[in-house]
Amino acid sequence: MNIAGVVVEYNPLHNGHLYHLQKTKNQTHADLLVAVMSGPFLQRGEPALLSKWDRTRLALQAGVDLVIELPYQYATQKAEVFAWGAVALLHEIGATHLCFGSEAGTIAPFLNTLEILSEHQEDYNHWLKTYLADGNSYPKATALAFNTLGFNMESLVDLSQPNNILGFHYVEAVQRLQSSIKVETIQRIKAGYHDVEIADQQIASATAIRQALFQTEKAPTQLEGLTPPFTSRMLTTLKLQGRLRHWNDYYPYLKYRLLTDTRVQLQTIYEAEEGLENRLKQKAQDHENFHTFMSAIKTKRYTWTRLQRLCTHILTGTTKKDMLSGQTRERPKYIRLLGMSDTGQIYLNQQKKKLKLPLITHVSGTSIPGLALDIKAQECYQLVHNASDVHEYQRTPIRYDRPSDTFLNNN
């Protein structure tokens, strides 16, 4: 039985994601699709547009059979930790394949790069540090380090591309876990990860779709060609209800915490380093919305993403003690099931007794530290536009009986 894993955020799920699922299924001959998906807060340090429950619903409608939550401890971290947590979960749930989208589009450069790094790790680290100290960004420093070590970049993967970076860390994680998961990649088409313009009629980046959603009144209908109909329907409804989430909605809480917490308290927050927390505290007084606040705190030293992640941790009150260090490779302690198709449910029933980690279907009464953080993050997330949100303690996984004419079953 082939079980293909994907790592996703679905913020929101669009035609590019459908293409990814379709290709994954075809390429791996998968009988089952498992998605590990970020919870309420995403890798770039921002609240998801839609709740994890709504995104689970979309994933199931798009053809995914099992949706597993990537815990906050991994989901809101840099690529290495994010990838490590996601791959470890796919390994635990029994995935046989992992397929990711990348700019590279073939797996060989990833494997070559990994091999070189395994052999030249120390030298590479030395040069990487040197180039980072020179003020280069992480991706840039990576490329420079390879050049200095004398490797031909053509056989290597370009680690200045965001999806290549993630992909590289997936491949690395599989190796480090000594997992038998077979890794494949497909070429991303037509939209760059960070593109903000909608250039193509059928596929656009999630970034561009989100920007369009918040900019124009008619956005969801305009976006119909770029997202599957079930996404458009959901976006239209939530936009009408004013329930699409944006950092701005959370800014009052962030500002409140920055104003009322002491410097000592803020220093306990994960990623609060080098007095950055003081700068945030000071600037919060003068700004009424997240974007102008961010522009005020941004310096060359810190990327927008790094600052957004810090803001996320301040918002959720996540301390250094709560989080995994960026260096360690601690494995997840639980599998939080968010949704399943009928096929997914059958698989889980067979697999249940073989799982090494507890399978969490409802969080009430459990007491796993990482899970407590997920619950707290979700409670924070639900503080805004929560008119019809069910409390996290009352949630059970979404069940989805797939109609026989579903998109993926036709392929």
Added chain:
Amino acid sequence: MNIAGVVVEYNPLHNGHLYHLQKTKNQTHADLLVAVMSGPFLQRGEPALLSKWDRTRLALQAGVDLVIELPYQYATQKAEVFAWGAVALLHEIGATHLCFGSEAGTIAPFLNTLEILSEHQEDYNHWLKTYLADGNSYPKATALAFNTLGFNMESLVDLSQPNNILGFHYVEAVQRLQSSIKVETIQRIKAGYHDVEIADQQIASATAIRQALFQTEKAPTQLEGLTPPFTSRMLTTLKLQGRLRHWNDYYPYLKYRLLTDTRVQLQTIYEAEEGLENRLKQKAQDHENFHTFMSAIKTKRYTWTRLQRLCTHILTGTTKKDMLSGQTRERPKYIRLLGMSDTGQIYLNQQKKKLKLPLITHVSGTSIPGLALDIKAQECYQLVHNASDVHEYQRTPIRYDRPSDTFLNNN
């Protein structure tokens, strides 16, 4: 020169308060009226309806010459501490008289009660503790203790009346400070402190006025007969702008903090005792507005006021370390000037060099711990409906040139 002091909250300033000022001026032959006024959060543990700056404006228009802020460290505490801080400030600013409204209406019972307590403090404390342990409220236990000691209640003040309690503590504070301030009292007329119905055409309690304001659309005009015209005008404008403050406006922040702070963090908050913080944390999950939340946490053991004060301290993140203990009698360390009439300004210019405490006219660049707490409380207060609020760091005292036909000057 006679300088009469009053201790006020003006939430909002109404005809009863005008009557109090008029009587005070007549009875003490005052050349100058000084008001010590609570800042953004009040003695009953709630945000003021209007900002301290708007209330200062009303006080000046009503005839007050100097408005001094009662620091958060005193303003949000039980009667003893509240009264102590207020009287100590009046003493420092040079008040010769203090006049308060009370249910008793004459000063003799206050002095008698104080004399008895000075002599029988130990016995009284013993019986007070006993009756409190039996589950009686503080006022009730007080009355029972006097009875047990064999004193005729008729010559004593009834300490089950809220304004009598405050008055008693004013008298006590004057004695303890060995101040030469002469204390007088006037009978409160026509409205009980806690009355929620508007029974009289000209004087109603501030509680009743606030309730009417939040209940009916036309409230400010209906209330015109009960408040001076400058109050009605301000209430009308602020109501139209949706800028009247209510605990409900702050509840999202309170809930957010209860959800995201750990139990250990919450235990550091002032008045968080006996696991009360856990009860609050648990109930916050289920409630979307302050009143239903309060109803859910209320037990016989704790008064509504006690719980509201705890909520205020949680909201402002005020720790046990930040606050004065309820037992000590620490004196204020500064005089924060909020407003002055031309007469008030002349007095201050003469007096300035004689003052023992720093006179704070703007907070920027100062670093007094209690003052930092006042600033933080004001920043919290301004988190809602803050469209045209000036930042606390940019504020200077309100100056008011009194027109010659002002109400009090005609009397």
